[in-house]
Amino acid sequence: MKDAEPAYSALVVSPPGKVSDALTELLPEARCASVAAASDAASARRILAEFDYDFVFVNSPLPDETGIRFAADLTESGASVVLLLVRAESLGEIDEKVSRRGVLTLAKPTSKQALAEAVRWMRAVRERLRRSEKKTLTLEEKMTEIRLVNRAKWVLITSRGMDEAEAHRWIEKRAMDRCVTRREIAEEIIQNGEGRQEGEGVNEAPPHAEQD
Numbered sequence: 426m427k428d429a430e431p432a433y434s435a436l437v438v439s440p441p442g443k444v445s446d447a448l449t450e451l452l453p454e455a456r457c458a459s460v461a462a463a464s465d466a467a468s469a470r471r472i473l474a475e476f477d478y479d480f481v482f483v484n485s486p487l488p489d490e491t492g493i494r495f496a497a498d499l500t501e502s503g504a505s506v507v508l509l510l511v512r513a514e515s516l517g518e519i520d521e522k523v524s525r526r527g528v529l530t531l532a533k534p535t536s537k538q539a540l541a542e543a544v545r546w547m548r549a550v551r552e553r554l555r556r557s558e559k560k561t562l563t564l565e566e567k568m569t570e571i572r573l574v575n576r577a578k579w580v581l582i583t584s585r586g587m588d589e590a591e592a593h594r595w596i597e598k599r600a601m602d603r604c605v606t607r608r609e610i611a612e613e614i615i616q617n618g619e620g621r622q623e624g625e626g627v628n629e630a631p632p633h634a635e636q637d
């Protein structure tokens with residue numbers, strides 16, 4: 426079965442006009458299921474305080490500021506791919522500043538075709554960010570498991586008189602026998618064993634009952 430195409434969310438920060446109209450028309454075609462609009466930076470900040478968007482389009486200048494610093498600041502969280510539209514005569518200078526912060530730039534006046542191409546770039550960048558986010562989450566989960574297993578081993582060491590190698594083997598074997606993760610076994614040991622007086626043990630079979 427073919428995986429469903431990813432859907433995206435977008436925020437268009439732009440005064441009313443041709444750019445705003447073109448993006449509003451284009452984005453649903455570019456698999457943006459949720460599209461919001463703000464006419465100035467202050468309104469956009471209020472919206473972004475409530476929700477993260479995959480794409481943010483900033484049409485500089487905005488009524489209340491240029492939008493250049495606003496666009497650069499958006500990349501700090503790493504969640505949004507930001508496209509800054511600037512006048513063609515300023516593109517080189519502005520791109521030199523904001524590209525270091527991960528902001529994409531596009532000269533205006535522009536065309537629907539150029540905007541569509543820019544959105545394709547943004548989709549590619551967003552998918553790369555998603556893969557990176559998944560890897561980060563996996564690493565965090567692994568580190569959490571390691572911390573829990575170490576705590577569980579300490580419970581076994583203090584309550585059952587095992588050494589670290591014995592505690593490690595015991596957790597590994599129990600996880601294999603029950604077809605669960607080491608984290609689940611560790612959480613059970615911690616829940617049953619932490620806070621008890623030393624020598625009371627945990628609600629698990631003693632180590633000599635397990636045969637390697």
